[in-house]
Amino acid sequence: MLRVRDDDASAYEELINKYQGSVIRLMQSWTNDRDLAEDLAQDVFLRVFRSRKSYQATAKFATWLFHIANNVGSNAVRDRSRRHEAQGMMVQDGSGNYLGMDQLAAAPSGAIPTRQIERSERARMVQNAVHALQERQRIALVLSKFEGMSYQEIADSMGMTVKAVKSLLSRARVNLRILLQPYMDEGSRSSGESSDLSGREQEEEDR
Amino acid sequence: MTGEAIPESDEELLSAYLDGELGSDQRREFQLRLANEPMLRERLVTYQQAWDLLDQYPETPQKASFTKSTLEMAAVGVAKETPSGPDQVPSEGWRLKLPSWALGLIASSIFGALAGVTFRWQRMQNELARLLPAAHLPSLRFIQDLPEAEKLLTMPELDWFADHVDGISERILPPIPEQLPARRDWVQQLTLTHQAILWRRVRELEKLADDEQQEVTSAARKLDTSNSGDELWRRMAIVSTLIDSISDEEKLALKSLEPEKRLQRLEELLFGRLAVWYAEHLENADRDVLLPWAGSFIIANLPRNISRLSGSGDRIPPFAQEVFFRELLRDPSRINLVEESFEEVQPQLTPMAQQILRGIHPRDRSMIIATWAITALGNRGRSFDEADLWTAYLRQKDEDRNLLDLRNPESVRDTLRSDLIRRGRAPANRDGENAPPATPR
Numbered sequence: 001m002l003r004v005r006d007d008d009a010s011a012y013e014e015l016i017n018k019y020q021g022s023v024i025r026l027m028q029s030w031t032n033d034r035d036l037a038e039d040l041a042q043d044v045f046l047r048v049f050r051s052r053k054s055y056q057a058t059a060k061f062a063t064w065l066f067h068i069a070n071n072v073g074s075n076a077v078r079d080r081s082r083r084h085e086a087q088g089m090m091v092q093d094g095s096g097n098y099l100g101m102d103q104l105a106a107a108p109s110g111a112i113p114t115r116q117i118e119r120s121e122r123a124r125m126v127q128n129a130v131h132a133l134q135e136r137q138r139i140a141l142v143l144s145k146f147e148g149m150s151y152q153e154i155a156d157s158m159g160m161t162v163k164a165v166k167s168l169l170s171r172a173r174v175n176l177r178i179l180l181q182p183y184m185d186e187g188s189r190s191s192g193e194s195s196d197l198s199g200r201e202q203e204e205e206d207r
Numbered sequence: 208m209t210g211e212a213i214p215e216s217d218e219e220l221l222s223a224y225l226d227g228e229l230g231s232d233q234r235r236e237f238q239l240r241l242a243n244e245p246m247l248r249e250r251l252v253t254y255q256q257a258w259d260l261l262d263q264y265p266e267t268p269q270k271a272s273f274t275k276s277t278l279e280m281a282a283v284g285v286a287k288e289t290p291s292g293p294d295q296v297p298s299e300g301w302r303l304k305l306p307s308w309a310l311g312l313i314a315s316s317i318f319g320a321l322a323g324v325t326f327r328w329q330r331m332q333n334e335l336a337r338l339l340p341a342a343h344l345p346s347l348r349f350i351q352d353l354p355e356a357e358k359l360l361t362m363p364e365l366d367w368f369a370d371h372v373d374g375i376s377e378r379i380l381p382p383i384p385e386q387l388p389a390r391r392d393w394v395q396q397l398t399l400t401h402q403a404i405l406w407r408r409v410r411e412l413e414k415l416a417d418d419e420q421q422e423v424t425s426a427a428r429k430l431d432t433s434n435s436g437d438e439l440w441r442r443m444a445i446v447s448t449l450i451d452s453i454s455d456e457e458k459l460a461l462k463s464l465e466p467e468k469r470l471q472r473l474e475e476l477l478f479g480r481l482a483v484w485y486a487e488h489l490e491n492a493d494r495d496v497l498l499p500w501a502g503s504f505i506i507a508n509l510p511r512n513i514s515r516l517s518g519s520g521d522r523i524p525p526f527a528q529e530v531f532f533r534e535l536l537r538d539p540s541r542i543n544l545v546e547e548s549f550e551e552v553q554p555q556l557t558p559m560a561q562q563i564l565r566g567i568h569p570r571d572r573s574m575i576i577a578t579w580a581i582t583a584l585g586n587r588g589r590s591f592d593e594a595d596l597w598t599a600y601l602r603q604k605d606e607d608r609n610l611l612d613l614r615n616p617e618s619v620r621d622t623l624r625s626d627l628i629r630r631g632r633a634p635a636n637r638d639g640e641n642a643p644p645a646t647p648r
Contacts, residue, residue: 012278012281013274013278016273016274016277016278017269017274020267020269020270020273020274020277021266021267021268021269022267024267024273025267028267038273041273042273042276042277045277045281046277046281049281122260122263123263123264123265124265126260126261126263126264127264127265130261130264141261144226145258145261145264146261146264150228151223151226151228166219166222166223166228167219169222169223169226170215170218170219170221170222170223171218173218173221173222173225173254173257173258174218176257176258176260176261177253177254177256177257180256180257180260181253181257183260184253184256184257184260
């Protein structure tokens with residue numbers, strides 16, 4: 001980034017190449033829309049470029065980058081909501097119907113094949129599960145899992161406290177375990193967990 | 208057992224433990240608990256399993272086109288930030304009279320004049336010198352070797368483009384001439400793109416006030432007295448589009464080449480790599496110009512007038528159909544236009560198709576309706592009574608869906624049908640009552 005600050009075009013290209021996948025994935029986590037995610041990711045990199053002269057190497061670059069990215073993602077979601085176009089993070093069932101998170105968790109296991117499932121199908125269900133998480137849980141999870149960021153770094157990039165990040169990730173794990181239970185090796189999900197999930201989600205929304 | 212609730216504080220501890228966020232003392236203490244508490248240990252395992260499943264989250268492939276377009280946008284930003292030197296200050300009179308895009312048209316006219324049959328080079332240079340503002344527009348700033356541009360404009364492809372611009376009004380692309388077989392593919396791509404861009408520019412010209420039109424026309428005619436106004440404007444649009452397609456970075460690179468290599472490189476840039484670039488960036492770079500072209504025609508005729516349309520159904524290029532589909536998914540406001548037609552479409556669908564359409568997301572429903580309409584356009588006399596085939600299309604992951612080449616209908620049909628068969632929703636036998644409908648052409 002220091003080279004970018006000094007107007008080194010090749011360094012900027014390297015930076016885009018290195019982080020584009022991460023930023024697009026993060027933007028996709030915000031929007032659940034691949035095309036829009038790419039547009040927003042491009043906006044993120046342009047903002048980085050425009051801010052290059054003011055960049056201070058006091059923090060890890062990735063933290064600074066993802067802080068910008070989270071602002072862009074958050075604004076995009078907010079703008080979409082303002083236009084009343086937000087569809088929420090909806091997940092399709094096998095018949096093309098859209099399910100909310102609770103419905104997804106409560107779906108009968110027979111509707112979700114647990115064995116011999118194709119990898120692409122599994123990948124899609126994993127993606128659906130992630131997108132079914134509450135927004136901040138989802139972002140924290142992506143930064144932790146895919147970017148390998150520490151709680152402190154996630155807190156910095158999301159503008160939150162470490163304690164809040166810790167709580168978000170814990171809840172994300174709880175919910176993921178429920179959502180992905182059919183794909184894990186052992187046992188079936190108990191029926192009580194759906195209400196458990198709903199309750200926790202409600203608590204979080206209330207906070 | 209795994210469903211039993213554990214205290215929230217323990218869940219946070221488990222999560223922090225797995226994330227390596229516990230201090231050494233806290234970690235030791237928690238490991239002791241794990242050793243003694245089977246339920247906690249079991250929960251730890253399931254958390255880890257769920258976490259590991261995330262490894263199957265779809266990867267985001269790196270795209271060179273993304274990098275390139277971002278670099279170009281950044282470069283444009285730099286160009287805007289960089290003030291012109293003292294010798295580049297445009298004439299105030301020109302600058303104040305015309306909007307920037309009109310100046311662009313004047314710049315274009317300079318290149319349009321280059322293509323005139325009775326081109327007078329010296330006169331052109333004199334005019335260029337006089338029209339200082341145009342000379343400093345981005346399109347011209349880095350390409351100063353005008354004789355080479357003149358050669359470029361004699362290329363047969365350009366003539367071909369010019370000859371067929373009028374085809375816009377018919378919305379049908381003529382066949383690629385046989386004398387250009389080696390470049391058939393990219394000519395087709397480029398033509399589709401440029402047809403749309405030219406369409407927009409023609410509209411811009413038409414929106415000009417009379418005095419502005421006269422001003423632009425007058426400036427253009429000073430440079431070329433041999434062509435009719437129509438011909439000249441057409442040339443203006445074509446050449447300015449081509450030149451504008453080159454990034455500033457590439458123009459700089461051109462300048463550094465030996466003159467004899469420059470034209471070759473320019474040609475390659477304009478007609479080779481750019482064609483691919485356009486295709487790759489379609490949804491980003493050209494959606495605003497392609498949509499009016501593809502979308503307006505489809506929406507205007509959807510679905511009210513379908514039954515009254517004449518023709519064979521080949522009037523919407525598959526390329527445009529694909530653009531339209533993507534656009535429908537991208538911009539919900541446009542979908543409303545299609546959605547409004549749902550009630551009208553419904554009676555023409557089978558009960559099964561109606562049921563499917565009611566059950567799915569409105570966005571996807573619109574896409575099916577659009578698909579149905581296009582299919583109807585492309586296959587006169589046939590009814591679209593198997594919406595489930597297209598539901599299979601919609602059920603594809605976005606990435607997979609984008610991989611489907613709508614320009615290859617048979618391939619799309621086979622892929623979708625395989626998907627249905629795999630899901631047990633269609634018989635393996637293709638013959639008989641459940642044969643899939645013809646896909647849009």
